[in-house]
Amino acid sequence: MKKVLGIGNALVDILVNVKDEEIARYGLQKGGMSMIDAERKRALHAQLRDVPQVCATGGSTSNTIHALARLGMPAGYIGKVGNDEMGDFFRREMERFGVTPHLIHSDTDTGIATTYISADGERTFATYLGAAAEMTAEEVNPDILSQYDLIHVEGYLIFNHDLILRVCQAAKAQGLRISMDMASYNLIEEHYDFVEMLLREYVDIIFANEEEAKAFTHKEGLEALEVLSHYCDVAIVKVGKDGSYIQMNGQTTQVDPVEATRVDTTGAGDIYAAGFLYGYLNGMSAEETGRLASWLSARMIENVGAKLPDEVWAKVPEML
Numbered sequence: 001m002k003k004v005l006g007i008g009n010a011l012v013d014i015l016v017n018v019k020d021e022e023i024a025r026y027g028l029q030k031g032g033m034s035m036i037d038a039e040r041k042r043a044l045h046a047q048l049r050d051v052p053q054v055c056a057t058g059g060s061t062s063n064t065i066h067a068l069a070r071l072g073m074p075a076g077y078i079g080k081v082g083n084d085e086m087g088d089f090f091r092r093e094m095e096r097f098g099v100t101p102h103l104i105h106s107d108t109d110t111g112i113a114t115t116y117i118s119a120d121g122e123r124t125f126a127t128y129l130g131a132a133a134e135m136t137a138e139e140v141n142p143d144i145l146s147q148y149d150l151i152h153v154e155g156y157l158i159f160n161h162d163l164i165l166r167v168c169q170a171a172k173a174q175g176l177r178i179s180m181d182m183a184s185y186n187l188i189e190e191h192y193d194f195v196e197m198l199l200r201e202y203v204d205i206i207f208a209n210e211e212e213a214k215a216f217t218h219k220e221g222l223e224a225l226e227v228l229s230h231y232c233d234v235a236i237v238k239v240g241k242d243g244s245y246i247q248m249n250g251q252t253t254q255v256d257p258v259e260a261t262r263v264d265t266t267g268a269g270d271i272y273a274a275g276f277l278y279g280y281l282n283g284m285s286a287e288e289t290g291r292l293a294s295w296l297s298a299r300m301i302e303n304v305g306a307k308l309p310d311e312v313w314a315k316v317p318e319m320l
Contacts, residue, residue, distance in 0.1 A: 002281040003074040003147065005176075007140070007167060008061030008154030009132035010079025010103065011111040012086045014045075015054040015266070015305050018116045023124050030118065033125040038109055041128040045114070056307050057093045058113050059132070060183060061154035063267045063306045067274030067296070069098040070313050073281070076100040076148060080135040086110035087131070104139045106131035117304060121262050137166040145174050150281065152273065153203075155183025155212075158191045168202040179205035179234075181273055182212035189215050199231035205280070206232045207273050213237045221245065225252065236276060238269065243294060246276075248286045255290030260298035267306025272297040295319055 023030050026044060036044070057066060062077060069075045077099050081087035087103075087110040094101040111130035115123050140163070145151065151171045157164045171178050180203045182188055188195055195216065199206060206228055208216065213224035221237065222245055228235035229247035238244045243257040275296040279289030299312050 001074060002149040003076070004065065004068050004150050004152060004277060004281070005076045005078065005102075005145065005148035006061040006065035006152045006154070007078040007157070009059040009111060009129060009156055010062060010077075010081050010090055011058040011113045011127070011129070011132060012090055013054075013056045013058030013266075013306060014048075014112060014114045015056075016048055016051050016114070016116055017304070018051075018118065020118055023116055023118070026116070026126075028116065028124050028126060030124050031122050033127060036126050036128050038128065038130070041109075041112060041114075041126070041130075044126055045112075048114075054305050055089070056305055057090050058306060059111075059154065060156060060181060060270050061152055062094075063270035064152055064181075064274045064277070065099055066094075066097055066307065067271045068278060070308070071274065071278045071316065073278055074100075076102055076144070078102045078104075078140060078144065080104040080106055080131045080139070082106050082108055082110035082131045084110055086112065102141070102144050104135060106134055108134060115266060115305075117266075121265065123266060135160070135163060137163045140167060140170075142170040142174070145171055145176055148176060150177040150179060150277070152277065153178060153180045155181045155187065158183070158187050158195060161191075161194055164198070168198065172202060177204045178202050179207070179273070179277060181207040181269065182209075182216070185211040185215040188212055192216070196231075199228075203232050205234040205236075205277075207236045207238070207269070207276070209238045209269060210240065222252065234280065238272060244272070244290060246286045246290050248280075248289075251286065253286040253290060255287070255294050258291075258294045258298035260302050262301050263304060265301050266304075268297045268300045270306060271300045271308070292319055
């Protein structure tokens with residue numbers, strides 16, 4: 001069986017359900033994403049001390065790798081955490097679900113992404129990158145890559161040009177295929193030339209939502225997919241309630257959305273990538289692969305957080 005390696009920002013997700021007025025009280029803007037420092041992180045968490053919370057491993061690629069392991073695919077993960085309780089939690093949770101952790105350690109606190117979920121399902125983020133932001137190319141052992149067939153690169157690492165470039169170079173030198181999730185339209189706009197070079201020279205599989213695809217191609221839907229397919233062997237554009245488009249083996253496939261009741265969209269794109277990569281590496285057709293990815297994504301938005309409950313995973317064999 002093929003093996004998948006992920007590299008990204010190793011974060012611990014903390015999810016809390018709040019009322020709109022409470023978000024304002026915490027000094028946050030509803031629906032926004034605030035990057036915070038260690039002092040602000042500690043202050044926010046002091047305010048949440050008595051509020052019920054859900055705690056899980058986080059970071060976009062970490063979520064994808066977790067889901068691939070739950071699907072039964074051998075998987076590993078590279079990230080940087082602190083020498084602290086949250087860093088230990090991250091490692092234990094990875095191992096508990098069958099992921100091989102290749103973690104780098106720091107004296108800086110482990111990164112934490114706190115998600116405030118409103119009654120309407122909208123998410124407000126306060127993200128402290130901590131140790132995750134310190135990862136350098138020199139800290140990544142290239143020998144790890146030789147144990148895998150594909151590496152999934154987190155788009156949020158785009159700001160670290162040296163790290164992502166040298167990892168891609170090492171992956172290509174060792175014959176790995178490279179997949180990447182674009183992650184954020186504003187990062188694409190800020191680092192356009194670098195992203196264009198990565199797609200042209202290294203990336204084999206690219207995932208993008210509508211906003212990200214438009215930021216890169218200046219087009220929408222099928223037209224955006226067509227542009228991306230000139231760069232990568234496989235291109236996926238997710239178009240929300242309209243489903244997704246896949247360009248693979250020179251053919252375009254439209255994947256219908258799967259009906260779901262929206263509760264929380266956290267992790268929907270991450271698990272879509274997991275479902276797609278599982279199907280792709282196991283020789284499924286584009287239609288089969290897209291259907292699995294969409295089904296997993298639909299189930300994700302019906303639950304709070306970026307991890308599916310065990311009872312949903314129990315239904316996966318029926319899909320496969």
